Amino acid sequence: MRSIFSDQVSNLTDIFLDDVELISINRPNFESIESLSKGLIESRENLNLQWIQEINNNQLINNNLPLSIEGDIRSMLIDQLRESSETLSKLMGCNKIKFRLSTLRSPMCPRFHVDNLPCRLLITLCGKGTEWIPNSHVNWDILNDTSNDNIPVKTPGKVKRIKPGQWSLLKGGAWNNNYRGVVHRSPLGNDERILLSLDPIFN
Numbered sequence: 001m002r003s004i005f006s007d008q009v010s011n012l013t014d015i016f017l018d019d020v021e022l023i024s025i026n027r028p029n030f031e032s033i034e035s036l037s038k039g040l041i042e043s044r045e046n047l048n049l050q051w052i053q054e055i056n057n058n059q060l061i062n063n064n065l066p067l068s069i070e071g072d073i074r075s076m077l078i079d080q081l082r083e084s085s086e087t088l089s090k091l092m093g094c095n096k097i098k099f100r101l102s103t104l105r106s107p108m109c110p111r112f113h114v115d116n117l118p119c120r121l122l123i124t125l126c127g128k129g130t131e132w133i134p135n136s137h138v139n140w141d142i143l144n145d146t147s148n149d150n151i152p153v154k155t156p157g158k159v160k161r162i163k164p165g166q167w168s169l170l171k172g173g174a175w176n177n178n179y180r181g182v183v184h185r186s187p188l189g190n191d192e193r194i195l196l197s198l199d200p201i202f203n
């Protein structure tokens with residue numbers, strides 16, 4: 001299995017290749033997005049938002065954000081939610097998306113794991129990005145042993161980290177029967193960050 005890193009959103013279609021497990025796309029204007037996101041953290045706004053909506057319902061995106069978030073920060077979040085959800089919907093052929101937008105001050109999922117869904121789009125708006133292990137380097141015996149807290153790698157040093165700002169599409173455990181899913185976790189430590197995740201919902 002291989003991963004793809006690109007500046008082109010069009011490369012997300014490569015997720016349908018059998019030998020591709022993860023695609024990360026650099027996005028323009030990340031410095032501005034990161035700066036606004038840091039401003040949101042400094043405001044001590046605590047976000048733990050989850051909702052499911054049909055695509056192109058931009059008013060619902062706006063309604064799900066707290067009224068306390070205003071101005072440029074609010075516009076940035078709406079743009080990120082709208083653009084990423086429309087892209088994922090078009091790519092996967094789904095008409096609903098599950099959103100999760102969180103400010104995190106401790107690891108949300110500190111243990112390496114696989115998401116039991118077809119795929120997930122992760123975007124770290126600021127702070128450390130998600131850690132992951134290439135499939136060929138995963139020690140599945142350690143991963144499947146819930147009493148073993150060791151990092152599930154065959155070779156030390158094979159843990160990778162997604163860069164903040166990238167749109168990263170990860171295959172999950174329910175992608176198909178021939179692939180177990182990307183093994184990943186939240187970065188360790190108490191660094192503050194803002195994470196946006198999007199899951200396609202199929203009828």
